[in-house]
Amino acid sequence: xxxxxxxxxxxxxxxxxxxxxxxxxxxxxxxxxxxxxxxxxxxxxxxxxxxxxxxxxxxxxxxxxxxxxxxxxxxxxxxxxxxxxxxxxxxxxxxxxxxxxxxxxxxxxxxxxxxxxxxxxxxxxxxxxxxxxxxxxxxxxxxxxxxxxxxxxxxxxxxxxxxxxxxxxxxxxxxxxxxxxxxxxxxxxxxxxxxxxxxxxxxxxxxxxxxxxxxxxxxxxxxxxxxxxxxxxxxxxxxxxxxxxxxxxxxxxxxxxxxxxxxxxxxxxxxxxxxxxxxxxx
Numbered sequence: 001x002x003x004x005x006x007x008x009x010x011x012x013x014x015x016x017x018x019x020x021x022x023x024x025x026x027x028x029x030x031x032x033x034x035x036x037x038x039x040x041x042x043x044x045x046x047x048x049x050x051x052x053x054x055x056x057x058x059x060x061x062x063x064x065x066x067x068x069x070x071x072x073x074x075x076x077x078x079x080x081x082x083x084x085x086x087x088x089x090x091x092x093x094x095x096x097x098x099x100x101x102x103x104x105x106x107x108x109x110x111x112x113x114x115x116x117x118x119x120x121x122x123x124x125x126x127x128x129x130x131x132x133x134x135x136x137x138x139x140x141x142x143x144x145x146x147x148x149x150x151x152x153x154x155x156x157x158x159x160x161x162x163x164x165x166x167x168x169x170x171x172x173x174x175x176x177x178x179x180x181x182x183x184x185x186x187x188x189x190x191x192x193x194x195x196x197x198x199x200x201x202x203x204x205x206x207x208x209x210x211x212x213x214x215x216x217x218x219x220x221x222x223x224x225x226x227x228x229x230x231x232x233x234x235x236x237x238x239x240x241x242x243x244x245x246x247x248x249x250x251x252x253x254x255x256x257x258x259x260x261x262x263x264x265x266x267x268x269x270x271x272x273x274x275x276x277x278x279x280x281x282x
Contacts, residue, residue: 006078007087010058011051018270019046019142022165025277026146029157029225034150041098042149045110046142049095052088053117053138059084060121092117105148113138126189132177136169139269157223161276164215165269168243171208172265175250178202179258199253206247213240216272226279235275242268 020043027033027042034042058074059081073079092114099110116124116134125131140162147158177191178198193201216236219226226232246265249258 003079006073007083010055010073010079010084010087011091012054013051014266015054016047016050018139018273019050021270021273021277022046022142023146023149025273025280026143026158026161027150028277028280029161030147030153030155031150038102038149041101042106042146044098045095045102045106046145047095048091048098049110049113049117050138052091052095052114053121055084055087055091056118057121057125059088103148103152105152106145109141109145109148113141126191128190128192128195129174132170132173132192135173136166139169140166157219157226160215160219160223164212164219165272167208167212167215168269168272171205171212171243171247172269174201174205174208175246175265176262178205178250178253179255179262199251202247202250202253206251209243209247213243216240225282226276229279229282231282232275232279235271235278239268239272239275242271 023042023046024033024039027039033039058072061072062074062081074081074084096107096110096114099107117138120131120134124134143158143162143165144154147154174192178193178201181191181193181198192204196204216239220229220233220236221227242264246261246268249261
């Protein structure tokens with residue numbers, strides 16, 4: 001049981017819950033939920049690919065995590081590096097295998113992100129902005145994936161939601177590189193803060209949050225089923241406030257609060273996903 005809990009920590013299972021919400025919301029917006037077998041497969045694929053991506057990331061990041069995140073299971077010894085490799089291979093196989101029974105588009109998306117997750121952990125994360133963009137893209141792509149589960153046509157609401165999740169995810173990742181600056185210096189990673197400075201990077205992240213928030217306002221004013229939706233308005237407003245607060249803390253370089261706002265920004269994005277899902281259902 002203890003090892004299972006450690007694996008859940010390794011694979012950041014809380015992120016998988018957000019992926020499930022994103023896929024289901026996209027399926028509803030694109031035409032309605034599929035039958036139960038297809039629905040389960042559409043959930044299994046992104047969840048297990050996400051698990052594999054986080055596992056292999058921790059495998060390559062042991063040295064950095066010793067400097068920045070001492071409680072990660074590979075650092076504490078709860079799991080061995082070999083365990084992370086086993087989890088990666090098994091989860092990736094399940095994820096890609098599940099997509100085979102969906103559309104060709106879904107299979108292509110699954111394969112591309114499986115490869116990118118390996119490249120990211122090995123090298124892409126050390127490249128300024130490119131690594132951040134990959135992570136943000138992985139947060140947003142479940143909406144495109146869910147759309148293609150039920151339809152071969154991509155819909156405008158899905159594109160707009162993809163864009164706002166990508167932008168807020170990119171902002172959060174840039175703030176993350178500001179937070180992990182010292183550890184990244186030790187492993188000689190060329191991150192955005194190293195090139196343009198921590199303050200300028202935080203300002204850029206704040207700007208990206210602002211554009212994402214503007215998109216939520218556009219959805220509320222112009223795009224069904226979000227147009228005039230009171231539930232969407234309330235949940236998104238709370239989410240926007242949380243993201244703005246997080247961005248402000250980083251822009252002010254309040255380093256003592258980085259750990260706290262990291263969870264606040266994640267909670268804000270999760271709340272936005274819940275708002276999108278409820279709006280789609282209602």
